[in-house]
Amino acid sequence: MSKGRYGIHGGQYISETLMNELIRLEECYEHYKNDPEFQKELDTLNREYAGRPSLLYYAEKMTKDLGGAKIYLKREDLNHTGSHKINNVLGQALLAKKMGKTRIIAETGAGQHGVATATAAALLGMECEIYMGKEDTVRQALNVYRMELLGAKVHPVTSGTQTLKDAVNECMREWTNRVNDTLYVLGSVMGPHPFPMIVRDFQSVISREAKAQILEKEGKLPAAVVACVGGGSNSMGAFYNFIEDKEVELIGCEAAGKGVDTALTAATIATGSLGIFHGMKSYFCQDEYGQIAPVYSISAGLDYPGIGPEHAYLHDIGRAQYVPITDDEAVDAFEYIARTEGIICAVESAHAVAHVRKIAKNYRPDQSIIVCLSGRGDKDVAAIARYRGVDIHE
Amino acid sequence: MNNEGILKNKLGKVFDTPNRKAFIGFLTAGDPTADCTVECILEMERAGADLIEIGIPFSDPTAEGVVIQDANIRALKGGMTTDGAFDIVRRVREKSQVPLAFMTYANPVFHYGYEKFFKRCKELGVDAIIIPDLPFEEKQEMEEPANACDVALISMIAPTSESRIQRIAREAKGFLYVVSSMGVTGVRSEIKTDIGSIVESIRKVTDVPCAVGFGISTPEQAKAMAAVSDGAIVGSAIVKIIAKYGEKAAPEVYKYVKSMKEAVAEA
Numbered sequence: 001m002s003k004g005r006y007g008i009h010g011g012q013y014i015s016e017t018l019m020n021e022l023i024r025l026e027e028c029y030e031h032y033k034n035d036p037e038f039q040k041e042l043d044t045l046n047r048e049y050a051g052r053p054s055l056l057y058y059a060e061k062m063t064k065d066l067g068g069a070k071i072y073l074k075r076e077d078l079n080h081t082g083s084h085k086i087n088n089v090l091g092q093a094l095l096a097k098k099m100g101k102t103r104i105i106a107e108t109g110a111g112q113h114g115v116a117t118a119t120a121a122a123l124l125g126m127e128c129e130i131y132m133g134k135e136d137t138v139r140q141a142l143n144v145y146r147m148e149l150l151g152a153k154v155h156p157v158t159s160g161t162q163t164l165k166d167a168v169n170e171c172m173r174e175w176t177n178r179v180n181d182t183l184y185v186l187g188s189v190m191g192p193h194p195f196p197m198i199v200r201d202f203q204s205v206i207s208r209e210a211k212a213q214i215l216e217k218e219g220k221l222p223a224a225v226v227a228c229v230g231g232g233s234n235s236m237g238a239f240y241n242f243i244e245d246k247e248v249e250l251i252g253c254e255a256a257g258k259g260v261d262t263a264l265t266a267a268t269i270a271t272g273s274l275g276i277f278h279g280m281k282s283y284f285c286q287d288e289y290g291q292i293a294p295v296y297s298i299s300a301g302l303d304y305p306g307i308g309p310e311h312a313y314l315h316d317i318g319r320a321q322y323v324p325i326t327d328d329e330a331v332d333a334f335e336y337i338a339r340t341e342g343i344i345c346a347v348e349s350a351h352a353v354a355h356v357r358k359i360a361k362n363y364r365p366d367q368s369i370i371v372c373l374s375g376r377g378d379k380d381v382a383a384i385a386r387y388r389g390v391d392i393h394e
Numbered sequence: 395m396n397n398e399g400i401l402k403n404k405l406g407k408v409f410d411t412p413n414r415k416a417f418i419g420f421l422t423a424g425d426p427t428a429d430c431t432v433e434c435i436l437e438m439e440r441a442g443a444d445l446i447e448i449g450i451p452f453s454d455p456t457a458e459g460v461v462i463q464d465a466n467i468r469a470l471k472g473g474m475t476t477d478g479a480f481d482i483v484r485r486v487r488e489k490s491q492v493p494l495a496f497m498t499y500a501n502p503v504f505h506y507g508y509e510k511f512f513k514r515c516k517e518l519g520v521d522a523i524i525i526p527d528l529p530f531e532e533k534q535e536m537e538e539p540a541n542a543c544d545v546a547l548i549s550m551i552a553p554t555s556e557s558r559i560q561r562i563a564r565e566a567k568g569f570l571y572v573v574s575s576m577g578v579t580g581v582r583s584e585i586k587t588d589i590g591s592i593v594e595s596i597r598k599v600t601d602v603p604c605a606v607g608f609g610i611s612t613p614e615q616a617k618a619m620a621a622v623s624d625g626a627i628v629g630s631a632i633v634k635i636i637a638k639y640g641e642k643a644a645p646e647v648y649k650y651v652k653s654m655k656e657a658v659a660e661a
Contacts, residue, residue, distance in 0.1 A: 002531040013500050013527045015457050016562075017552035017576060159463055160454060172456045177577035179554060276500040276527070277454065289475045290505025291453040 004193020007316050009309035012192040014279045017176045025183070026194040028099050033201070038098065045090045049123065050080045052087075052205065056213035056370070061340050062360075069223060069363030071356060074210050074372045076234060077345055083375030084206060084234040085116035089185060091202035093120035096183035103127035103182045107171045109136055109164035109230070110301035110348065111143025112375055113187030118152035120185075128152040131170040133163035136300045143379055161294040164230075164304045168278055188231025189308035192279030196308050203237025210370055211241050223363050224249035227372035228351040229322060230266070230302035232311045234374035239320060249321070251359075252311060253351040255297030256324035266295035268307040269315055269322035277305075282312040298327040298387065301348040301375075329354040331387055334377060346375035347384065403544050404493040405521040405568050408445045409603040409624050416444040416625030417616070417655040418605055419632050420497060421647075422465035423448050423482050424474025430641050432485045437648040438632075439492040442655035444625070447524065450479045450498035457499075457526035459580025461630040464637065476506050483518045495522035495548065500536070508536055512543035522546040522568045530562050541567075551596070551604075552576075553587040563596040569603040570596060572623060574610065580630045582609030590622040613657030620661035628654060 003026075004010045012022060032038040046052040055075040063071045076084035089106075096104050104126050108114030114130040121128030130147050134156040137144050144154050160166035168191075175184040186195040189203070207225070214222050225242055227235035229252035242248040258264035260271050268283050275284040277292060285293040285305040295305045307322075314320035330347055333354035338344050345353065352371050360369060377384075385392045408416050419438045423431050435446050451469035455462060476498075483494060496515070503511050503525065515523070523545055528536060533547060540547045546568030551559055553576055563570060572592055574585045593604050606619040607627030616626040635650055636643040 011532055012529060013532055014529060015526050015552070016529050016550045016558075017554050017573060019529050019531070019552075020554050020556060020558060159460075160467075165454065169454050169456045173459075173578045176457075179576065273505075276504050278456075279527070284501075286501070286505065288505075289477075290501040290503075291470065292501070 004197060006310045006313035009280065009282045009312040010193055010196060011281050012279060013276050013281065014192040015176055018179065021179045022192055022194065029095060029194055029198055032095055032098055038094070042091055042094055045094070046087070046205065050086045050090060051078060053209040054078055056210055056217065058217065059341050062337070065340060066357060066360035068361035068365065070365065070368040071360060072214065072222070072368055072370045073343070074206060074238065074370055076206060077343070077349065077373045077376035081112070081116045081119050082378070083112040083116065083346065084203060084237060085113045085187060086119070087205050087237065088187065088199050088202040088233060089113070089116040089120045092183065092185045092198065093117070093124050093126065096185065097124050097126065099183065101126070101181055101183045103129070104185045105129045105131065105171055105174055105182055106185045106187055107164065107167035108132050108187065109167065109303055110299065110346070110379060111136070111140040111147070112301060114147050114152070114154070115143055115150070117185050118147040118150035121152060122150045129174070130154045131157050131167040131174065133157050133161070133167050135162040136164065139300050139383060140379055164300065165292065188233040189236045189310060190231040190278060190280060190306060196280065196310055199233055200236045200240060200310060203233050204240040206234065206237035206372060207239060207241035210238065214368060214370060218368050221245050221248050222370045223367040224251055224369045225372070226251045226253065226352045226356050226369060228253045228302060228348045228374060229307060229311060230255065230304045230348065231306070232308040234372050236308060236310060238370070238372040239314070243319060250314065250319060251355060252320055252322040253325045253355045254322055255299055255302035255351060256326045257296040257298070259326055260324045264296040266297040266303050266305065267324040268305065270324045272305070280309045282309045283307055298330060298383065299347045299351065301346070302351065323355055325351040325354045331384060333357060334380070334384055343373070344377040344381070345373045346377045347380040349374045403521040404491060404519070405546055408493050409569065415620035415658045415661045416605060417442060417651070417658045418445045418447060418625055418627040419443045419651055420447040420449060420627065420629035421632055421636060422462065422469050423450055423479040424469035424472050425465040425633070425636055426468055426472060426640050428474070428478060428482050430636070430643060431482050433644040434636065434647045435486050435492070436490055437644045438651045439490055441648045441651035443492070443651050445493045445495060447495045447497045447627070447629070448479060448482065450476055450496055450502055452499040452502055455499065457578055459578040459630060461581070461633050461637070462579050465633045476502050480514050480518055483520055487519050493521050494519065495524060496520055497524040500525050500527050503536065508539040512539050512545050515545045516543035520545060522548050524548045524571060526550065530558065551592060559592060559595045560599045563600045563602065566600055566602045569605050569624070571627065572604050572606045574606050574608045574619065579608055581611040581634070585609055585615060585619070589619060593623050613653055616654050617657040617661045620658040626658050
C-alpha cells in the first residue's frame with residue numbers, strides 16, 4: 001500500500017509527471033515541520049498578520065434560545081481574509097518559498113481559499129494564479145475582484161460543471177505544465193498525499209486553540225464539536241486535536257442542497273460511494289459507471305463531489321458522524337445567527353449552525369458544544385437575498 | 395524478460411519486427427457515436443496502426459488537454475459507458491484482430507470492479523490498459539487482477555521521472571509509455587524533452603519497448619520520436635479530425651494515420 005493512507009482511503013492517484021514533486025513536497029514538509037525557525041516564522045505570521053488565536057466566543061443568546069448545551073463559536077470568521085483558509089495558506093506559501101518556488105496556484109470555490117492564497121502571495125512576494133469555476137466567478141464576483149486587487153490572475157474555468165471540482169481539475173493540469181517553479185496550494189484536506197496531511201496539520205491550529213480555550217472557560221472538554229464539510233478542511237482542523245478524546249462527539253455537516261433524495265445535492269457521505277478521484281481514494285458522488293456527479297449546493301465552498309480521505313476514515317470507524325443539511329436549513333441558520341448573535345457567518349458555516357439548532361436541546365446545560373464558524377458571510381449576502389427573492393446588486 | 399506475460403496476448407505483435415517502429419493511435423469511444431468509433435478503428439488498422447488505444451470517457455479527465463476533454467464530453471453526452479466501450483471492442487473483434495488497449499482513469503475501472511473489468515477485457519480481446527492517474531506506487535491493486543487476465547497494465551514515464559525511471563522500467567509490462575512533454579495531452583509545436591536519454595536509461599534495465607506520446611501531431615514529429623524509441627503514440631491530432639468531420643471522419647482518419655505510419659516506418 002502506498003503512502004498517506006487513512007484506512008483504505010487516501011494514497012497518491014496522480015500522473016507520473018507530478019510524482020517526484022509530491023515526494024519532494026513531502027520531504028520538504030517533514031523537514032520544515034521540525035524546523036524551529038520555520039515554526040517561529042509561521043507562528044509570527046499567524047499571530048501578527050492573521051490575527052490568531054481566534055476567539056472562542058460563548059454565544060449566550062443562542063444558548064438560552066436553544067435551551068440545552070452551552071454554545072461556543074470558534075470564530076475563524078475573524079481571521080484576516082475572513083475564513084479559516086488563511087491558516088493553511090500561510091503555511092503552504094511559506095513552505096513554497098522555502099522550496100524555492102516563485103509562483104503559487106490554487107483552486108477556489110466560494111473564493112475564500114483564492115482570496116487567502118492571493119493574500120499570502122502578495123505578502124510573500126510571489127506570483128499567483130487562481131482557478132475558479134465560471135459559475136462560481138458569477139456567484140462570487142466580489143471575491144474575483146478582491147483576488148485581482150491582491151495581484152492574482154483569476155482564470156474562470158469553463159470545463160465540466162464550471163464549479164469547484166473543475167477548478168481542481170484545471171489546477172492539476174496547470175501544475176503538470178509548470179511544476180518546477182510552482183506549488184499547487186491545495187485548499188482542502190484532499191488530493192494526493194501529502195496534501196491531506198499538510199492541510200490538516202496547518203488547520204489543526206483551530207482545535208489546538210479551541211481545546212485550550214474550552215478547558216480554560218469550562219474546565220472540561222466539550223460534548224461535541226460541529227463543523228461544515230465540503231472537502232473538509234475547517235472540520236478536520238476543528239476535529240483533529242479532539243480525535244483522541246473519545247467522549248467528544250465530532251459532527252460534520254454536509255451540504256444536502258435541495259435534499260439527499262434529490263439529484264441537487266453535494267452530501268458525499270450520505271449519497272456517495274467509494275471511488276478514486278483527484279488523487280485520492282475516498283467517497284465521491286458518482287453514477288453507476290464511476291462518472292463524477294455534478295453536485296449542487298447554495299454554498300460554493302461545499303459544492304464538491306468528494307470528501308477528504310481522513311474524514312472518510314473517521315466515518316468508517318465511527319469516530320465522526322456526518323449529517324446532511326439542506327439549503328433551506330442553512331439559509332434559515334444564516335439569518336438566525338445574524339439576528340441572535342449579530343454575526344453574519346458564511347453560508348458554509350451556517351450548515352454547522354443549522355445542525356446545532358437541531359441538537360442543542362439534547363444536551364445538558366453543564367455540557368458545551370463548539371461550533372466552528374469557518375468564515376464570515378459578507379460574500380454570501382447577495383446570494384441569500386436572491387434566495388429570498390430580494391433583487392440586490394453587489 | 396518482462397515481456398513473457400504479454401506475449402500471451404496480441405500486444406506481442408505490436409513491436410515484434412526488429413527495426414520496425416510502431417504507430418499507436420488513440421480515439422475516444424463513442425465520439426461522436428459508437429458506429430463511428432468502430433469504423434475509425436477499422437480504418438486505422440487498414441492504414442497501418444499497430445495498436446489502437448480506445449479511451450473510455452471519464453467526466454473529469456485531468457491528464458487531457460482541451461481536445462480530448464471535449465471528446466470525453468461529446469461521448470458521455472451521447473450516452474457512452476464502460477459497457478458501451480466493451481461493446482465497441484466486441485464489434486471490432488468480429489472483423490479484426492488488431493491489438494487494442496483501453497485508456498481511461500482509475501475510477502471507471504475501480505467502480506466497474508477490477509476483476510469484472512479485466513475478465514471482460516480478456517473475453518473480448520483487450521490487450522492492455524493505460525491509466526494516467528495510477529502511478530507506480532498505486533499500481534498493485536489494479537495490476538494483480540489485470541495480470542490474472544493477461545491484460546498488460548502499461549507504465550508511464552514522464553520528463554520529471556528522473557530517478558524513478560529505472561524503478562518503473564524494471565517492472566514494466568507490454569510497453570513503456572514515455573510522456574514527451576510536461577503538461578496534459580494535446581498538439582504541440584515543439585517537443586523539447588531529451589527522449590533519447592530517457593530511453594537509454596530505460597534500456598539499461600529492460601528490453602520492454604518504449605513508445606512516445608503527448609504532443610505528437612506531424613509526420614516529422616512522429617518520425618523524430620520513433621527514431622529514438624520504438625514507436626509514436628498520437629491522440630489529440632486524431633481526435634481533432636473526428637471532431638471536425640464527425641460521422642464522416644473515418645476516411646480522413648485513414649489518410650492521416652497512413653501518412654503518420656509511413657513517417658514512423660522511415661524512422
